[in-house]
Amino acid sequence: MEAPRDQILVVRPGGRRAGPPTPGMDRWEAVATDRMWAGGARTTSGMSSGWHHHGEYESVIFVLTGALRMEFGLQGAHTVDAGPGDLVFVPKGCVHRESNPTEEDADLFVVRAGRGESTFNVDGPDT
Numbered sequence: 001m002e003a004p005r006d007q008i009l010v011v012r013p014g015g016r017r018a019g020p021p022t023p024g025m026d027r028w029e030a031v032a033t034d035r036m037w038a039g040g041a042r043t044t045s046g047m048s049s050g051w052h053h054h055g056e057y058e059s060v061i062f063v064l065t066g067a068l069r070m071e072f073g074l075q076g077a078h079t080v081d082a083g084p085g086d087l088v089f090v091p092k093g094c095v096h097r098e099s100n101p102t103e104e105d106a107d108l109f110v111v112r113a114g115r116g117e118s119t120f121n122v123d124g125p126d127t
Contacts, residue, residue: 045100045103055116
């Protein structure tokens with residue numbers, strides 16, 4: 001939903017829309033402006049997303065439930081894991097993929113600051 005400039009907005013669950021697609025992820029969008037994107041994702045148990053980056057956007061991901069594993073770096077060689085209550089920072093242009101290594105679905109809340117398109121799906125990380 002595009003946020004109006006002169007009023008405070010409440011986005012209820014029924015007011016959310018599908019977010020930018022990446023294979024393996026179910027994203028939803030709550031608010032998008034010309035400098036910010038906010039929404040979330042649900043990842044199912046055992047899933048692994050496609051490789052992607054968020055262009056000129058920096059992202060902060062808050063893990064609400066479940067677990068999040070992020071792979072990134074040359075040939076995807078680096079990994080970080082996060083659980084409920086953890087915040088994950090993703091710098092602009094960082095090619096990565098998310099996975100859920102647990103038997104529980106995960107819910108994530110995401111805020112991105114930047115400009116341009118918010119999601120670019122790619123074949124993989126740099127080699």
